[in-house]
Amino acid sequence: MPTNEDILLQAQAAIEVTRGTDLAATRKVYAQFTPSVVRPLSPFRNTTGTYHGRRRASYGRTKVSLSASDEATYQDLPWWFQLCLKGGVTGVDDGSGAYTYTFTPTITSDDLKSITLELGDSGNPYQSSQVMVNSWTLRMDADNDAEPAWMLDLELIGRDWSTTTFTAAIGDRTTEPILARGTKLYIDDGGGTMGSTQKTGTLISCSITGNNNLTYKAFAEDTTYVAANKVGRGEQTFDAQFTFEFADDTEFAKFRSTVPAERLIRLEQSGGTAIHTTVYPRMRLDMWGYWSSWSRGTRVNNLVATFGFMGFYDTTDSKTFSAAIVNALSSLP
DSSP, rough: OOSSSSGGGGEEEESSSSSSSOOOOOEESSSEEEEEEEEBBBOOOOSSSSSSOOOOOOOOOEEEEEEEEEBBBBHHHHHHHHTOSSSOOOOOSSEEEOOEEEEESSSOOOOOOEEEEEETTEEEEEEEEEEEEEEEEEEEEETTTSSSSOEEEEEEESEEEEEOOOOOOOOOOOOOBBBBBTEEEEEEESSSSSSSSSOOOOOEEEEEEOOEEEEEOOOOOOOOOOOTTTHHHHHOEEEEEEEEOOOOOHHHHHHHOOSSOOOOEEEEESSSSSSSSSSSSEEEEEEEEEEEEEEEEEETTTTEEEEEEEEOOBBBBBEEEEEEEEEEOOOOO
16 A cells, blocks of 8 residues: 555544553544654854864754644534543433533633544554644634635644554544534623524624643653643633624624623534434534724625624633534544
8 A cells, every 4th residue: 555645644543541641542533734843953052163063962852743624523523622622521412312512611620631643644653642732723714615614723732752553443433514604693792691692694704712821841850752741731711703794883882882891602503414303413602702803894895894802701601611512422432
């Protein structure tokens, strides 16, 4: 079988029980990965009485990072959300085989998951452990026929990098893209009920970005890589951007208000194959916060407005961001 061909790249992974402790892969991962391995080389200039001062080579610790992009699907997005938002989530059965996975980030403890990742081609596979999502973006553009689905972009960091062999006999999975077209938008006032007021004829495109602000730790005894299962975290933030048809002043007026006007924003899409009766897979994204910027543009013959949105913790609902995915999977291997 030929190797070293782009089309033959593959990726497999397993969610780790303990961060940095390798596991054999349990699933194929359909995202496209771009890895980077950096080993800082000492530039110390030796005093030699010559024009060539680089004489003694030594490396610093290896740093592993990866970017990834994937179509968001009802079956795979909850698996990724264990790394992006909250680990250890199990599906709640409605009694007829439709499972709801709810991801509300834990604000007082670190339960984000890590994975062992196998990637490359069959003749040249590599592995990295303690791969975690440092930041992520979910985006959609209902006008973009080249990317008709919601897209998930990820920035990940890994602990190490080594050659490996692919875990054998992992089968393909059936997944269904979450289409951008058909996405519903709801906007409600602070203090109201999330998802009460649907806005139609308004949303064109949007993106949501979460930052986990992870740092990997290393100590004197850690020679080549950072330490396993030693992860620091900063503030977890959520920000968004929306492009709307600019047909009225309603939301722009909220942005211009002297006192910040809280907005409760829900994005929802349902589709794919029916799970039972009239229950279909569904993605629901809820955000609490305030408009943070505004700019005007055009879309063909019409005016549009692009709003920045900054997530803020709502003390009544005890949330900044929450996601819920419904599918027919009883578990997320």
